[in-house]
Amino acid sequence: MAKAKTAYVCSECGGEHSKWQGQCAECGVWNSLSEIVLEVATKTVAGGARRGGYAGASDAAKVTRLASIADVADERSATGIGELDRVLGGGLVAGSVVLIGGDPGIGKSTLLLQMLGAIGGRLRSLYVTGEESLAQVAARGRRLGINLDGLEALAETSIERILGEAATSKPEVLIIDSIQTIWTELLTAAPGSVSQVRESAARLVRFAKESGTSVFLVGHVTKEGGIAGPRVLEHMVDAVLYFEGESGSRLRILRAFKNRFGAVNELGVFAMSGKGLKEVPNPSAIFLSAHSQPTPGSAVMVTREGTRPLLVEVQALVDGSALPNPRRVTLGLEQNRLAMLLAVLHRHGGAAVHDQDVFVNVVGGIRVQETAADLPVLLAVLSSFRDRALPDKLVAFGEVGLSGEIRPVPNAEERLREAATHGFRHAIVPKANAPKKSRMGDLEIIGVERLGDALAATAEI
Ligand code: TYD
Ligand code: MG
Numbered sequence: 001m002a003k004a005k006t007a008y009v010c011s012e013c014g015g016e017h018s019k020w021q022g023q024c025a026e027c028g029v030w031n032s033l034s035e036i037v038l039e040v041a042t043k044t045v046a047g048g049a050r051r052g053g054y055a056g057a058s059d060a061a062k063v064t065r066l067a068s069i070a071d072v073a074d075e076r077s078a079t080g081i082g083e084l085d086r087v088l089g090g091g092l093v094a095g096s097v098v099l100i101g102g103d104p105g106i107g108k109s110t111l112l113l114q115m116l117g118a119i120g121g122r123l124r125s126l127y128v129t130g131e132e133s134l135a136q137v138a139a140r141g142r143r144l145g146i147n148l149d150g151l152e153a154l155a156e157t158s159i160e161r162i163l164g165e166a167a168t169s170k171p172e173v174l175i176i177d178s179i180q181t182i183w184t185e186l187l188t189a190a191p192g193s194v195s196q197v198r199e200s201a202a203r204l205v206r207f208a209k210e211s212g213t214s215v216f217l218v219g220h221v222t223k224e225g226g227i228a229g230p231r232v233l234e235h236m237v238d239a240v241l242y243f244e245g246e247s248g249s250r251l252r253i254l255r256a257f258k259n260r261f262g263a264v265n266e267l268g269v270f271a272m273s274g275k276g277l278k279e280v281p282n283p284s285a286i287f288l289s290a291h292s293q294p295t296p297g298s299a300v301m302v303t304r305e306g307t308r309p310l311l312v313e314v315q316a317l318v319d320g321s322a323l324p325n326p327r328r329v330t331l332g333l334e335q336n337r338l339a340m341l342l343a344v345l346h347r348h349g350g351a352a353v354h355d356q357d358v359f360v361n362v363v364g365g366i367r368v369q370e371t372a373a374d375l376p377v378l379l380a381v382l383s384s385f386r387d388r389a390l391p392d393k394l395v396a397f398g399e400v401g402l403s404g405e406i407r408p409v410p411n412a413e414e415r416l417r418e419a420a421t422h423g424f425r426h427a428i429v430p431k432a433n434a435p436k437k438s439r440m441g442d443l444e445i446i447g448v449e450r451l452g453d454a455l456a457a458t459a460e461i
């Protein structure tokens with residue numbers, strides 16, 4: 001057998017290098033390269049193990065008019081779990097590969113088992129477990145109250161045997177729990193290593209495309225926050241969903257990070273109960289903490305993650321720092337954005353926090369990525385800094401620009417309606433977003449153009 005061709009792949013960005021080096025030339029991270037085998041001895045496997053991606057079922061590909069190809073992406077089967085369907089973009093797509101990532105113990109196996117239960121007999125399914133015994137899976141299924149008739153499971157970690165089994169039982173839904181335990185006989189690397197995970201996932205992707213099976217891969221998140229270390233997995237699959245939650249909280253959030261068949265940033269919300277995951281179809285107000293009184297350092301924003309508005313509380317703590325470089329810590333927000341906002345607050349809001357530690361947290365373990373959070377974050381920071389609570393029943397949203405201007409954000413009317421529905425009385429919003437009428441039911445809408453106006457408005461309510 002000829003010597004296997006190898007390459008070195010960065011576990012942070014997936015960049016490929018022909019030689020080992022201490023630093024990834026693409027993303028600059030140190031010590032992140034590991035060896036992978038590029039070309040596996042092809043004669044061992046019928047059909048050949050081409051590297052990466054999938055070239056299609058047959059080698060004799062033909063040029064085809066796109067218009068003559070039937071629309072498969074629209075053929076979706078609902079899983080029966082509404083929140084999951086929402087995040088998937090409307091249900092299962094035949095031949096798609098979905099990677100579900102999350103910390104160990106967050107509920108990935110539970111979610112997928114419940115999905116199979118909800119699908120019931122509508123689609124043939126196969127649950128491959130590489131982590132638990134069949135007895136454990138069955139016991140969990142019973143505890144979840146799932147009808148186990150017609151559900152097939154396989155305790156196996158060899159990709160050759162899994163694909164062999166799948167070729168005979170022809171499942172329409174195949175679950176691999178988890179991809180880190182799967183290995184191929186063609187490589188000598190240890191299971192869980194970058195090359196094993198990558199090659200096994202590539203084989204599963206090819207299987208999905210050729211057979212039309214919907215494949216779900218479970219991936220544990222590593223300490224660094226990537227799935228299986230290699231970002232390569234994220235490039236190979238059609239959709240990447242992250243299952244997240246705060247430790248100690250029962251709330252679980254399923255978020256689409258990449259989706260070839262639907263919107264990204266779509267959220268599904270679940271609560272973990274004694275009988276598995278329960279959907280939370282109207283999550284709007286669950287990300288508010290339960291104060292009876294307004295407290296300093298707390299502001300409520302209306303964010304729009306995916307396709308629905310959510311009321312979310314932002315908390316800030318500003319405290320005198322003993323450090324030469326005071327800390328800026330964010331949970332659920334981007335840290336650099338906070339640093340920028342604090343500079344704007346100093347310059348255009350007249351509050352100097354350069355000698356203060358600033359901590360900002362989004363309640364409920366949710367992550368807010370949109371710039372509409374800027375204004376509420378600054379209001380919360382200033383409220384904590386001055387130790388003065390914001391007015392009761394106040395919401396805010398708006399992007400803050402470097403020159404202190406408050407810039408409009410999309411879907412303002414929908415956000416305002418959500419706030420009005422939940423009994424809020426005052427909304428501080430970008431002027432360009434404020435409707436002509438300054439009231440919406442009991443909600444008074446205050447349009448502001450500059451950060452100074454927004455701060456003045458909170459004092460006048
Ligand atoms: P699991 O699905 O095994 O997590 P993962 O596959 O992501 O590692 O979830 C395990 C956790 O969920 C475990 O800590 C117990 C909890 N759990 C419940 O609270 N209720 C239940 O009905 C089930 C099945 C699990
Ligand atoms: Mg599991």
